[in-house]
Amino acid sequence: MNKKYEKAIDAENKIYMKMRGTLSVPKTESTGWKQFDMAIDWLCYGTKNILDFGCGSGSLLFLCAIRGTKKHYGIDLASEAISCAKMRANMMDKGEYQFENGSIELIRELKDKSMDGIILSNIIDNMYPDDVRELLTECKRILTDQGRILVKLNPFITEEHIIECNMKKLGQDLYNDGFILWNRSTDEWRDELSSIFTINDEFEFLIPEAEQVNRIFLLSN
Numbered sequence: 001m002n003k004k005y006e007k008a009i010d011a012e013n014k015i016y017m018k019m020r021g022t023l024s025v026p027k028t029e030s031t032g033w034k035q036f037d038m039a040i041d042w043l044c045y046g047t048k049n050i051l052d053f054g055c056g057s058g059s060l061l062f063l064c065a066i067r068g069t070k071k072h073y074g075i076d077l078a079s080e081a082i083s084c085a086k087m088r089a090n091m092m093d094k095g096e097y098q099f100e101n102g103s104i105e106l107i108r109e110l111k112d113k114s115m116d117g118i119i120l121s122n123i124i125d126n127m128y129p130d131d132v133r134e135l136l137t138e139c140k141r142i143l144t145d146q147g148r149i150l151v152k153l154n155p156f157i158t159e160e161h162i163i164e165c166n167m168k169k170l171g172q173d174l175y176n177d178g179f180i181l182w183n184r185s186t187d188e189w190r191d192e193l194s195s196i197f198t199i200n201d202e203f204e205f206l207i208p209e210a211e212q213v214n215r216i217f218l219l220s221n
Contacts, residue, residue: 004180005077005180008179008180011178019084023057023087026066029041036152039152040060042200042201042218043119043148043150047064047147049117050064050072051110051115051142052072052121053135054122054123055076055081056085057081062088062092065097066094075101076099077101078101079101082099086099104134107135113143113147115147117147117148118142118148118150120135120151121151122153124136124151132192149217150217151218153186153216156183186215197219197220198219198220203216
């Protein structure tokens with residue numbers, strides 16, 4: 001699977017290599033975005049074991065630990081992201097952490113109903129459709145009966161923006177803008193997610209500094 005994402009892995013590794021000298025960890029629960037904080041609060045309620053697939057340098061897991069979650073497992077394709085996450089974990093005074101470089105094959109190794117919470121933040125819309133379906137199916141398998149999933153999606157890109165940015169079309173609703181972008185509407189994502197999970201809530205929130213509206217789905221088994 002990794003070969004399909006080589007360009008994205010290389011780009012991410014370069015980003016995280018530059019971060020190595022400036023690493024720190026969050027000191028409070030706040031992300032600075034009120035609605036996103038509320039979504040993380042919901043995810044962490046009653047949650048002890050939590051997985052972040054596409055964890056980057058571990059920020060969301062650290063925010064969960066501040067909220068009281070206990071065991072944290074992060075997976076990312078970018079080896080430099082995992083190196084940064086491990087260094088940051090040593091700076092945390094709360095929580096237990098395990099960070100691994102890899103992909104869906106690591107989730108296949110997890111036991112059924114072994115996770116109370118799962119984070120999929122800006123990841124499933126940067127994957128190929130078949131991989132997304134396998135990932136969601138595996139997430140359902142490892143999630144406890146009362147478990148919760150936080151899904152965060154990138155903004156939906158208009159046709160005008162696709163043309164303006166000269167994105168290469170790879171397939172239906174699938175583009176390459178340096179990364180893989182599965183550009184599905186919110187309605188299409190709702191249909192996909194609700195075919196596997198119960199949708200407890202969904203909303204959009206603005207990230208002013210990026211001038212982007214991200215989409216949130218809060219799911220359960």
